[in-house]
Each structure stands twice: as structure tokens, then as C-alpha cells.
Amino acid sequence: MTGTASHWSLILARRDELADDLAQGRRLLSHWAGASMVMAAGAAVYGLVLGMWHGTVLTLYVAVKLPLVLLLTSALTMLLSYVVAVLLGLGLRFGQVANLTSLALASASLLLASLAPVAWLFTVSLPEPSTAARLAHNLLYLLHTGLVGACGLVGCAVLWRGLQRMRPGAANLRAVFAAWVLAFALVGGEVAWALRPFVGSVYYPVAFVRRDALHGNVYEFIFTEIVPYLWSRR
């Protein structure tokens, strides 16, 4: 806990010190562990609010699942991020790539945790979940998507600044950044889809993961269940 608190202050107040350590390749493992803990703690706090509309069980589930989404997505994309960075000439070590990613995610998670009271207010102000509460469900969905998306953009900004500081003026910096963000967004979308529900459906019972979690990916859903109906009059 002390480690998490000290990393909290490192991320919020002593970023220069942290950036120097990362650039010099010092204490990479402890910084990565600290940032990951901050990321998990921040996401868990927001998860408590994200799942609370559907009651205690989903609240607890989402407090576990939201950090899991970030950690799993990081784990799945890390190798690609490292290889792309090295092949595009940034010459970063694996530990530096892991730290840059976890620092961005930790920053986004901290901001997300700070927005938990706002999300809480909207959640407790809306009608209880029922098949008649579709509008409330959709509004909550939009709210959470907006907040998480905004925090994601802030995380991207932290990542970009970290990359610039680590390799100032390097060619291909933008390409590496774009590749990292794209890979994280595409994989994160699928991981979150596999670990649904988060807000909770008004039709389906609460579950940690749905039985059909791995039966179809999110992009199949978008292209077969959403896109064809965007232009349909039905």
C-alpha cells in the first residue's frame, strides 16, 4: 500500500524524477510494479461505481474486471509494442516500454478514479434496472463510455509526453505512438467485450463473464449487428 501511495505521488507530483529514472533505465521493475498497482487501484475504484447500478455482486465483479481489462490488454500488446519500437529505431528496452505503457494507464486510471464520484451521482440518480429502464441503461452506458474515453485520451497524452522525453526528436516517434495506441485500442476493445458485462444488461442476469464471452469478437458484433442497421429503415 505504501508502494502504491509513493508511486501515486511519483506519478502526480514527481514526474520529472520518474521520467529521469525511466530514461536512464533505473529501477524499471519497481516503477513498473508501482505504476501497475496504481493502475489497478484506480481502475478498481472506478469499477466499484461502474458496476453498482446492478447491485453489489456486479459492483464487486467490475471492481476486479476493470483492472483486469487494463492488465490483460497490456500483457497482450506489450511484445508487439516493444518489437515495433525497436524495429522503428527507438531503441527502447522492454522494461522502458512496459513502464511507459503502465505509466500512461496509471495516469488514466487515477483520473478515472477521481471521476468516480461524478459517475456515482448519475448512477444513484437513475431508475433501478428493469426492462423498462432501457433509457437509463443507455444513458449510463454513454456516460461511462465518455468518461473512460476521455481518460484514455489523457493517458495517450501522458504516453506521448513520455515518449518525447525518452527519445526527443526521434524519427518515427509518431508512428510508434500511433501503433501502440492502435494496438491497445483494438485489443482493449476485444478484452473488454470478452469480460462483459460492466454496466449490466436490463435483459440478462448478472455474471462475472457471460457464457458466450468467447463466442464472437467485438468487431464481428459491430460489423454484423450494428453497421448493417445504420442505413436500414427497419
Added chain:
Amino acid sequence: MPTDPDAPQDIAPLPPARADLESLDAAARAAAARAVRPSAGALGAFDELLKAPQQLVERGAAGGSLSTARWLALGALVCAALYGAVAGLFQGGAQIAVAALKAPLVIALSLALCLPSLYILTALAGAALPRRLFVYLVAGFAGTLALLLVALLPIAWLFSVSSRSLSSAVWLQVIAWIVAAGFGVRFLGRSLAQRTGRRVVALWFFLFLLVSFQVATYLRPVLWRAPGAPLFARGKMSFFEHLDEVYRFEEAREKAEAAARAAAAAKPAADARAATAAPIPPPPR
């Protein structure tokens, strides 16, 4: 003061001309590249390819040992087999082994078919490549492609186990393949930029992609095989037709699923109708 031209003179030699300097520099670099010990084993070779790809090229240009190139080629086939196994998880079962066997075949055959054109194109563009350098370039291309495939393994695993439709699995593999081959071609482009310019490499990349798609079609089925179907499908087909076949397969599967759902929904209603239509048993006497 008169001087004897034959007398030994203790003066500094004249600076060599620019061309001499360049040739001296090239010779020194070649000697240094030859002197660099080739990386030990496949891991060392891939590490060098990742972190100092130009060193590899210089060793090839200097006529260095081919052991690194051999490791890269062999490693590329192993990486491709691993990637194939993960792609085979889409269907699972025996198809894991089948895809693990076919993925390296796709790479090896595509390369074998495209190497002559790479050699001739670069030669026509003004770079007659020495044999060893060419071998290093090809091994570097295959190695970089394989490195990317390995880096994409976790992501390919996630989408292979969670995708439902064959068309989305195919598109995932196509995108991963283009990304991996793109980085491989980037290695070629950077290595050949001074000699041929990048247009030749871009042209060859397009050719390599087309050929690899057709090779994958020739070696079909890779991702999904009907129960009892042979390991290699018979009959000729272009990769466009193959893609069309994938979509037709999807359509048929969706129709079959919809019919099954309709039948399942209709069954309780039919049962209820049958129950009401059943003759009322005579009252007990």
C-alpha cells in the same frame, strides 16, 4: 635549395583523394564487419536483427559467415509454425497441427517463388547484389517478418479463440500478415535504399503479398477444414474466389443457424397446438 629526388624524405604522405578515402573507409567497414563474430544461435541472430539490423547487412556485404542467415531462416520457419498453431486455434483440434505445418510452407513457397524477381528487379535497378548479401537480405526479411508474427502471437491467440466467423478470422490473418510482411519489406527497403531506391522494394512487396495470398489458397484449407475433408483441397482456385468461398460459407452457416433458431422457437408452439388438437380421452367409465 636543391634537393636529391632519390634521397629518402621524412615528410608526411599526401592526403589520399576522396575516392581513395571512400574505398579505404569501405574496406575498413568491411574488415570490421567480417571481424564481428556472428551472433550465437537463433536467439542471438534474432536479437541482432532486432537491435542492429544494419550490422547484419554489412556482414553480408563483407562476405561474412552465413551462419547467422541460416539461423534466421530456420528461426523464421519455427516462428511461422508457432503462429500457424495459434491461428489454428480458431477451429482447434487437428487444425492446430495442420495450420502449424502450412504457415511455414506459405512463407517458404512464397519466398521461393518471389526471390528470382527480387534479384532481377534489384539488378535492373542498378544493384547487382553479391550472393552472400542477397542471402542475408532474404534471411533478414524472413526473420523480421517472423519477429512480427511472434510479437502478434498474443493478439492472434485472443482473436482466434474468440472469433466466431471464418471471414473475420481470415481478415485478422490478412491484416497481421500485411503488418508483418510490411516490416520485413521495411528492412529490405532500408538495406537497399542506397543501392536501388525504395520503389523497387515497394513493387516487390506488392508482388510478394499477391503471391503469398495465392500460395495460401493453393495450400488450403489452413484455418478451417470440414470434417473428413482432405489435408490439401483439390481443384484450382484464385485467392479472390477463395475469399468469395469464405463469404458463401458464412452465409450458408448463418442461414442454417437462423433455420435452427426458427425451428427451436416453433417447436414449443407446435407442441402446444398438438396438445390442444389431441383427441380428448373418453371419460372414465
